[in-house]
Amino acid sequence: AQSVSQHNHHVILSEAASLELGCNYSYGGTVNLFWYVQYPGQHLQLLLKYFSGDPLVKGIKGFEAEFIKSKFSFNLRKPSVQWSDTAEYFCAVGAGGYQKVTFGTGTKLQVIP
């Protein structure tokens, strides 16, 4: 069974700072990787995904993530955060039959104006 580890539980940044949220997974086979975001009071929604091909994937709102297979990592980045990026971010890995997806414990990002 797969597992996902998010290193940071709570991150506080000032506006315009750069962001990197760590995500590591454990699974020996082919995986699909996702980052989801939950803005305050809103549905969980997809930020970006990796299925195959270019390991650097771009998502909505200027976010990107890089899949490094040798490190089992899929870190989320944004060069310059905004106050509106305040949210909880979840890394997730999908593998195996029936497309079961396992989520990390989440990182709460607080951006200070």
Place this chain on the structure above:
Amino acid sequence: DVKVTQSSRYLVKRTGEKVFLECVQDMDHENMFWYRQDPGLGLRLIYFSYDVKMKEKGDIPEGYSVSREKKERFSLILESASTNQTSMYLCASSTPATGVTSYEQYFGPGTRLTVT
């Protein structure tokens, strides 16, 4: 636009009651999921279904059951609610993966259940 709706945003029940949480999706998705979301624990999969009348246990199925009689509807049942089932419950749906597409999940707004 995919829409996943859940029957209630907030629900308060007493210990021992039987509780039904309903989820409906309008995109003809084969897969449907129930998660619970707790602070510091992220999302944990309770049950999922990949077809009508089919179900698979997730990581924390104890104390729960599910029903999928129609493709668009997936119900979560708490047979006898307990205080440790107080949580946010999220429903999601997705298409099956193919050789060239992934299977991102679409989530409902959640039901915050309090068991007293």
